[in-house]
Amino acid sequence: MLRTPLGLGAAALTAAVLVLAVVAPMLWTDDANAVDTGNILAGASGEHWAGTDNLGRDILYRTLVATRLSVELAVAATAIAVLAGLVLGTAGFVLGRRSSRLVSATINIAVAFPGILLALFFAVIFGVGATGAVFAIGLAGAPVFGRLTQTLVAGVAARDFISAARIAGVGRLRILVRHVLPNIAEPLVVNATIGAGGALLSFAGLSFLGLGVQQPDYDWGRLLFDGVGSIYVNPAAALAPGAAVLLAGLAFNLLGESIAKALGVGVVGGIPALGPAPVSLAAEDAPVEPAGHDGTDLVLDVRDLEVTFPGARGPIRPVRGVSFGVRRGEAVGVVGESGSGKSLTALAVSRLVGEPGRVEASRLELLGHDLRARDSRAQRRLLGTSLTMVFQDPMTSFNPTRRMGGQLAEVARHHQGMDRRAALARAVDRLRAVRIGDPERRAHQYPHEFSGGMRQRAMIGMGLMGSPALIVADEPTTALDVTVQQQVLDLLATIRAADDVALVLISHDVTVVGEVCDRVLVMYAGRIVEDLPAADLAGSARHPYTRALVAAVPDMDTDLDQPLAVIPGRPVDPADVPPGCAYAARCPLATARCRAEDPPLESDGTGRRVACWHAGEPIAVEIADREEVEV
Template sequence: MRRWTSVLRTPLGLAATALTVAVLVLAVVAPILWTDEANAVDTGNILAGPSADHWAGTDNLGRDIFYRTLVATRLSVELALAATAIAVVVGLVLGTASFLLGRRSGRVVNAGINIAVAFPGILLALFFAVIFGVGATGAVLAIGLAGAPAFGRLTQTLVASVSSRDYVDAARVAGVGRFRILLRHVLPNISEPLVVNATITAGAALLAFAGLSFLGLGVQQPSYDWGRLLFDGISSIYVNPASALAPGAAVLIAGLAFNLFGESVAKGLGVGVVAGLPELPSMAATLDGDERPVEETSHVGGDLVLDVRDLEVTFPGPDGPIRPVRGVSFAVRRGEAVGVVGESGSGKSLTALAVSRLVGDPGRVDASCLELLGTDLRAADTKAQRQLLGTSLAMVFQDPMTSFNPTRRMGGQLAEVARHHQEMDRRSALARAVDRLRAVRIDEPERRAHQYPHEFSGGMRQRAMIGMGLMGSPALIVADEPTTALDVTVQQQVLDLLASIRAADDVALVLISHDVTVVGEVCDRVLVMYAGRIVEDLPASELATGARHPYTRALVSAVPAMDTDLDEPLAVIPGRPVDPADVPEGCAYAARCPLASARCLTDDPVLETDSAGRRVACWHAGEPVAVEIQDREEVEVR
């Protein structure tokens, strides 16, 4: 309410609102008050000019043009709003086709939108008017369908800008269907430009209807709208200019009212568009945090949680397919913490997205085995699979600010998982959400559940993201750079929270990070990735002293320690990471490796397993290597 009050206090908002309300009120009351005066025929006063009795003169039957203009407001506004509704509905369907159907199926729809937008709207309206025939109904369909492509293009662009956000990916991981994601997470975040465009479309529809009726394709006698009055008045414009100016001014004022009102509405929208949450129940209704649905336990086969073999992710490129992930294989067991390290572009996050089924078109995911709790994730998307992902897999994204839908309260976002997968009612789901916020050490969870994401600090948002994953009974938590945007104190709190959850519920953890020190402290095992492949798999306890791959040792050496000599230049890895679109033959690390030989340039080493279960892909594994030192001016901080 305060948001709307502030809008009404501005000159633009107050004027636009008053003008729009006046037009709508006039559309309602004018036919009731002045229909008789508008239809009264006075053959003795035909084509009279403006006077005290007839402010805009009379037409060729002596009828009062001013009253007819007022009465025509209802039909003109009704037809314009009907056409706008058609344009908005059809435009929304067209614009969301790619999101709902997938990129491949949506390409046909998008191509149709692009072709339609290339034509001027008035030409499309005339084309459809001829198809649907002369009259008000045909004009409504013509103008509505003519306006749909432009609205569809806007919707398509806005949906694409929001669909890649982390909170949408989080909903996908939770197993929420595409249509529900569209309604709950996408459309509320693009409502402002859509509302503005809809009101502008209404103003344009008024003008379009006036044009069609003026051309004789719209409203037909004995009915009349502003365009029909323009058509009748143009014949006598030299005798009585007011006969055409009165309905023309009405079109101008109403169109201006709708356009200005759209700008005012945009300022009044935002997070306030979401309905408030009901009062939260007492904690007596809170569910047991250790409760686990029977359906989930049936998926468990032994202690193996995640089994990935020969995982590849491919994207089309201008010179052929690009494979940023190439033949990745690993397994994660219950209670195990596996760290994934490597430079940017090594394929760490893309591997996590592939496991979570978040790689969309045109990306392609292939694997000889990709199973979560014994369920094949390569199979077609089904309700059972979404239920498994929504309750047994928790995804913690890198940026805590974009991990939540900014238009929805925190309690409602967490409760969505319980309502969707555990079939709880709203009250029980909100109680569960409060309990999960308390479980991740957020103070005053009952009050915090009513707040929006921007009211949480960065650390609180990250803990709330973990809490969302705990709404089910996750067997695996995938944390993609969960501490990157946080200060060191909050980083430790988040890492301690993950460790406590893992210890309490025997949850498996995949921790993706650039910080090899953090991974070495938190995880049991470390996967080192380079150029889309795992180049080494070793126990975390051996990361600092027992690494055998030159790249792993270079990563460890590049991290300053407390005993690092401040007078000496820092150790760095020379060169640049490999471009996934241009992976060289042989070992991808050869160009940067001080141990590279002729064989490294031609033969790609295989990831071999030793008797202790450690894996390494290097022709010179374990050989001593000197760390390269650069001048301070060239130091690269990692």
């Protein structure tokens, strides 16, 4: 910032104002208060550069001395605006969706009013004087900071490291203080600096109107009010305090703009200068006994899971009647195209679907504990220690403003009651367990100093701070090169084998799922359409969609002279699911019955489930030379 002429000039001007606010009262208070009845309302002269007031006091000295009170009041009003704005902007994050709607409506209404009206309104409530004006200007600026904070918080709250903290059972207030506020501090500081300039102008305006500082105290606005009365006799009496307001306001605004430009932070207006509820739906499919359920070693038991969001034309259900179970030590893969409901199913199981989404199920249990119950300390502890969520993007899995060791240690401190040193030692040990070299040094580094594969392994290490019984990995190898992908998958397999941990692996890569998992769930349009052993995925799949997914993956035997296999058409829009089988429009086996009746997910008695009226029937595929083959 200081390398640019504008930034250097703004910094110098702001520093001059602040220095003057400190030294001026110490040097010139006596001269400013000296009464000379023989020299009343004198014009500018060599003795009095800006003339005198109606008591013969030197206007220039009074303008210089008034710097302290003017700046102090502007800073106080800015502090009130920022604090009130933080409360308003973070209320929705801390209190929940319903409270957020009320706060948002309040902010929107307040922002719609001009700043001068709000300031005058609050000035009447708090009364005439400096104190009342401080609160009036501060509260008038709060809605703008509240809107800014609300927007910034919403952006950070969507990051994966916030979801990780929630899974770890960290309370909302602690997440706000430790994870959210540090990541929005820069734009808030920048806008507060600019807001101080606006507050300075606003305060001068209220004092000029007689609602601010009262005699015998004086600030620039009060001096400007007094000077206007003699402007035709001595124009300098109004010019001096007016120039001071202009220069100081300009200094704060230019400084904020320069900092914003240097940091690449957007700014909004600071303190203004004077101038349908979710609808519950029952499951359409009949309850299905999850495959492999024996009642003894079931880690995760999901029955009739539905996720509903409100939409313009009625409720949208991106997850519809999903039922499955995961046993201890078992690896279950979930595959399907984008938008099929894979990740949303994982978020629902982890209790990470926020308002306005609604999660419903006839059964949703982790280690026998009902996850449908109201949020409690015991449930947060269960999710924080027994369930590990590995997110898709490792870059957003950690708070960029905190060191890696501290982020891992937070889990142990929060759930296991360890002190800071013991928790950090545990974090170093977990980094070593996930094969991160030199873990002592790495624990003191920031996320950007880790490679993508290291961040993904560190994310797994965070989950191992407790004793997880279930790992939910949502596309854990996305954006990683092939070698690092294999390292991450090998690490998950090692953890699973060593501690008998259950694994739910969500992926687009059916080949990886077939190699890593014991069982595969194929999802389409929010439903499980096939549940089969991973060994049967490549050659014995019965649903046309499953076979199309497998055929679309090239291998070493793929004929390079022929076009690659594709699935015709586009996935179904969750807001417009057609009647009957959702895959019918893209299925070569579809009949009139498929378009009219939705097939239930039924077991064939061998541990496999499939939802298709034509399961297992051969499909004739037309290739480039117009020859038909069966697959």
